Amino acid sequence: MPAFVADCHLGKLAKYLRLMGYDTLYFTHIDDNDLISLASAQNRIILTRDRELAERRSNARLYFFDTIDTKQQLQELIHAFHLEKYHAPFSRCIVCNTPLQIVEKENIADRLPEKVKEHFSYFEYCPVCDRVYWHGDHYRHMLEFLRSVIPR
Ligand SMILES: [Zn+2]
Structure with missing residues (x-):
């Protein structure tokens, strides 16, 4: 199952991803460099609406959203990473991402x-x-x- 780390602006999306059972880290404050090294170290896909971050060269995998609509973001991600087969709603803590x-x-x-x-x-x-x-x-x-x- 793909794992994610959402940037600081995607807290709502992170909450819903956890709700759907997808492993998603989220920090209210994190430096771009830390975000990138964490994503590379833990093999997580960075989720971002920050074009500057999206265009940086790094080893980390990244998914950029054009839309600010959470529902549309979720639908895009599910489609892009075939998440429907990992769908496990209410299996993960929406506050800290731990399996319940x-x-x-x-x-x-x-x-x-x-x-x-x-x-x-x-x-x-x-x-x-x-x-x-x-x-x-x-x-x-x-x-x-x-x-x-x-x-x-
Ligand atoms: Zn928890």
Whole structure:
């Protein structure tokens, strides 16, 4: 599966890529040189809207977007790298990119809001930033968005 590193201006795209299960690093601040060496070292494809960066000579692979529309960016990427076959929505932490793990409700019950505890039984959590995920309203909105990106 191709791995990505998004430049500082593509935070929204990075979040959605993680949501779809694609390995994507993102930093709010990173120097272009660091971005390039990280991409080369970890064999990641740089995602950017920065034409100057795109035109620099380097060993790193790079994908340049003309559009600022996140949905269109996603569709372009999926098409360019055949990402549909790696599609694994909600398998990765959208905050830190770590693959999520299934967790028993009883182990996290004391951390859940009352309503969530009442209505949900399936939970995943991020072993790095310790966030708990469940399939609530937020999940449904995200799912609708993903369906509009990848029509089934
Ligand atoms: Zn995390």
